[in-house]
Amino acid sequence: MSLNSAADAATILQFLLWLIVTFGGGLLVIGYIHKMRPVWKRFTSNVSRQMAVISTEMQPMEHEADLLDRVGYFNKIRRLSADERNLNLLHDTSLIIIGYSPSSKVYKATLAYAKTNKLPIIVYSGDHRLSQEDLTDLKQYSFSSLCETELRLVSDVFAIMSTFPKAES
Numbered sequence: 001m002s003l004n005s006a007a008d009a010a011t012i013l014q015f016l017l018w019l020i021v022t023f024g025g026g027l028l029v030i031g032y033i034h035k036m037r038p039v040w041k042r043f044t045s046n047v048s049r050q051m052a053v054i055s056t057e058m059q060p061m062e063h064e065a066d067l068l069d070r071v072g073y074f075n076k077i078r079r080l081s082a083d084e085r086n087l088n089l090l091h092d093t094s095l096i097i098i099g100y101s102p103s104s105k106v107y108k109a110t111l112a113y114a115k116t117n118k119l120p121i122i123v124y125s126g127d128h129r130l131s132q133e134d135l136t137d138l139k140q141y142s143f144s145s146l147c148e149t150e151l152r153l154v155s156d157v158f159a160i161m162s163t164f165p166k167a168e169s
Contacts, residue, residue, distance in 0.1 A: 047161045049094035050076040056106045057082050059099025059126055067150055068097075068157060084109045093119065095160055097153070100125040100134070107134075115141050120160050122146075124153055 051074065053065040065079050078093065080086040084106055090096065090113065098110045100123050107123075114121040120143040123130070130138065130146070138144050145160070147153040 043162050046094075046164070047073045047158075048075060049161065050078060050092050051095040051097060051157070051161065052078045052080055052090055052093045054080045054086065054096065054098040054106065054110055055082045056099045056101035056104045058101035058104070059124065059128065061097070061099045061124065064097070064099070064124055064150060064153055067154065071154055071158075073158065074161065082106045087113050090117075090119075094164070095119065095157065096121045097157065098123055100128050100130060102128060102131060102134075111137065111141070111144075114143070118143065120144070120164055122153065122156050122160070124148075 051068075053061045053068070055061045062079070065077055068074050068077055078089065080089065082101075082104075087109060096110060096114050096119055098107060098121065101107055111121060111123075113119075121141070122145045123138060124147050126148065135146075138146060143164075145156045147156055
């Protein structure tokens with residue numbers, strides 16, 4: 001074998017190796033895109049669903065709703081005042097976020113509504129501590145979360161909205 005033919009064989013072998021790596025890498029990318037496309041489609045669909053941020057008598061939720069709006073992932077945030085009649089507006093809501101106020105009729109009615117309609121609910125307590133009765137009641141509902149800080153609220157909203165399936169109507 002001459003020096004020229006050895007160099008030619010090495011070049012051909014290098015080209016074949018490059019072709020295999022490129023083709024194999026391309027197949028991996030196509031497979032990844034094919035596998036992840038439904039995941040990202042569901043994620044995009046989920047985070048664009050309607051959520052309700054409900055104030056209670058001692059827990060206005062304007063700052064928290066503004067924070068969720070500024071995050072940029074959530075574009076359907078319905079802000080509701082501390083009025084039990086607002087529960088009539090929740091028919092197309094996928095997540096309820098409510099501020100906690102001790103002895104609040106709005107809080108109790110909203111938690112009951114979430115349980116009846118099997119909706120996830122996040123209770124934002126802020127500076128308030130839940131009474132033992134309210135804490136026990138909240139822990140008995142599997143689709144509930146308790147937050148004390150804004151960062152935890154954003155994290156829980158993101159986790160629930162991105163993974164929790166849409167409720168069947």
